Amino acid sequence: MAGTFDPNQAQNLVEVPFAVKAVEHAQTYWNLLEKISPRDLKLTRFDDEIFEHTLREFPEFAAAPHTSLVALDEDWMKSKEGKEQWRAFINSYEKKITDYNFGSLIRTDATKEYSETNTIFVTRIQVRHQQISRNRLGLNDKAHELAKEEARKEREKAEKKKAGKKKSNNGGP
Numbered sequence: 001m002a003g004t005f006d007p008n009q010a011q012n013l014v015e016v017p018f019a020v021k022a023v024e025h026a027q028t029y030w031n032l033l034e035k036i037s038p039r040d041l042k043l044t045r046f047d048d049e050i051f052e053h054t055l056r057e058f059p060e061f062a063a064a065p066h067t068s069l070v071a072l073d074e075d076w077m078k079s080k081e082g083k084e085q086w087r088a089f090i091n092s093y094e095k096k097i098t099d100y101n102f103g104s105l106i107r108t109d110a111t112k113e114y115s116e117t118n119t120i121f122v123t124r125i126q127v128r129h130q131q132i133s134r135n136r137l138g139l140n141d142k143a144h145e146l147a148k149e150e151a152r153k154e155r156e157k158a159e160k161k162k163a164g165k166k167k168s169n170n171g172g173p
Contacts, residue, residue: 007049018102022104025104026104030143031147032073033140033143033144033147034083035036038140039109039138043128043132046093047132048128054132058085059089065168066139070111071109086126089126090125097125100123101124101126103122103124104127106131107118110139110143111147112143112146113143113150
């Protein structure tokens with residue numbers, strides 16, 4: 001490494017690429033929700049195993065109406081008890097899921113889109129666990145509709161912009 005190393009900048013050098021990748025993964029998932037019905041969406045070749053493991057290890061997620069999956073309890077997830085339960089779950093995928101413990105973003109409320117107030121930072125396997133469960137149980141159906149509507153509005157906006165440019169290039173008002 002050439003030049004001087006400023007340890008005060010080290011945190012940003014590490015965090016920014018991880019944050020960018022986490023946002024890219026969230027955008028990719030949202031784009032998938034727009035195009036594919038969540039109930040038909042397969043995220044890994046281990047989806048069945050992850051879903052069954054989730055229901056065994058987290059019985060509160062299995063209980064209808066699945067409120068613990070619809071609205072995640074960040075305080076519980078970060079509590080001592082929650083961290084211990086999650087650690088065992090997460091580590092069981094160390095040799096199966098690539099970047100299983102990589103930081104990722106998840107929506108805390110499955111009925112809403114990604115936003116600053118509806119997103120928390122968790123591990124990739126936690127995202128897989130949540131999304132697979134939400135998809136299988138129909139809890140991401142609302143998000144699917146939101147994503148489709150958002151995409152429709154973006155297309156209309158792009159078409160209007162394109163039409164406006166075309167009109168101005170042809171000497172129109």
